[in-house]
Amino acid sequence: MRNPLIPGFHPDPSIVRVGDDYYLATSSFEYLPGIPIFHSTELETFDLLTHVAVRDGQLNLTEVTTGGGAWAPTIRHHEGRFWLVVSDMLGGRGTILFTAERPEGPWSDGTVLDVLGIDPDIAWDDEGTCYVTMSGFLLDEEHNLTHLGITQVSLDPDTGSPTSDVRRLWSGTGGMFPEAPHLYHVGDWWYLMIAEGGTERGHSISIARARSPRGPFEPGPNNPLVTARGTDRPVQNTGHGDLVQGPDGAWTVVLLGTRPRSMTRAFAPMGRETFCSPVTWGADGWPSIEPVRLDARHPAIERHMGFPDDRPASLDGFDGEIVAVRQFPAQVADLEARPGWARLTGHGAGMDAPRPDFIGVRQCTEACALEVRLDPRHGVGGLSMRYDETFHYDVEVGGSVVTATMHIASIRQSWTHRRKDTGDVRLRIVADPPATSSFGATCDRLLAQMFDDGAWVTLASFDGRYLSSDVCESFTGRVIGPYARSGHIDVATIDYTGQDIQR
């Protein structure tokens, strides 16, 4: 198996098999386009097929709190249609049910469901009754973080209205935050699989079963089915899974995990990624899940994006993984202003803005270098590695001065360099992890560099732990790309090269 299955921050995976095809969706938070859908035919390699949220109104991210937005989709196929239910959190639309005739879309505008909680699952019984099962974690002010455990309603999917009272179901073995529920009808049983223990190092997956989708559920004898807590496994935080049957009939779980590194394996620069692990069903009708292995033999990655003027320019580069924050990339990058270039126009706040004039890609390898070639003659801007608007690492060009600045909450540290060259500029941010997590090691060093006078000049080298999901307390991961602060910055090329540490 290839693990991570989908590198870079892609947490809370959900997967559905339709014939010989597999479709996998993940959370995307405050980034747009939102809710990526990946496709595979063999559960080994997944390619980005599309995003569910590609136009205004599907998600309402404009004002969402950092880390809010699209949380934990469930993707299913029923009566010839694709269904995806997701929470648009912390200022978004609430719980939304999207449908599509084809997985590549177009997806619907989404129906808001009259339900409370997060991590919605959708399932149907043989009589056609639709069940929405959720984590009853109520984050709105009125309910002040009450947790009702795992809850369920029967629901009319066309109107979004419940057709039953809320039922409270089995909620795990006592771990905190029972969440990520999924219902499966396997043989004569309905299985309820959940995550518990919190999405940090205590994360785990547990399961129960009943003769009815409404319960009562009896817990399995082997819970937790999978956890990394208390182990030195290279993949930690394992939990939030979804089951699927593979091409050979064997079952697999896709789930989230992290790859923390440092002396105590404390910091995960890329946040929570999608992993997989084999599942076997025992004679007693209970499944077991193998511990999640790290298979870092992913080939090195080289991705290039330009805006050639001999054909219609597009932001579909990097296999479609270009994103922006609380707005679409096409709202940030003007591809018409100057053929051959993408123009970013600054509105004054740079990367501190909630909607920065920034486009980027997820860091998806432990070691990487992201380089941009820019024309900075009509503005101020540069290249940023972003966790959020308070944690980011910028290399900024203003006239002949280039400044590297690390932003850690309210702390700033800057280094400046006066360019000898004039005209276009090449900037690069390099993530350089140590070969091993030995004493004194951090997760990686972050080098801010510019090409000047015939050579790469390192302006700053900073400890990468401050841009990790553990320090930033972030649900997302590093996103790297060009930005404008004022005036306009024209982007000629974006190049990503990287590979995982070979263990």
Ligand code: 6LW
């Ligand atoms: C997700 C939930 C969670 O909905 O985090 O910590 C949310 N647990 O399962 C976002 O990933």
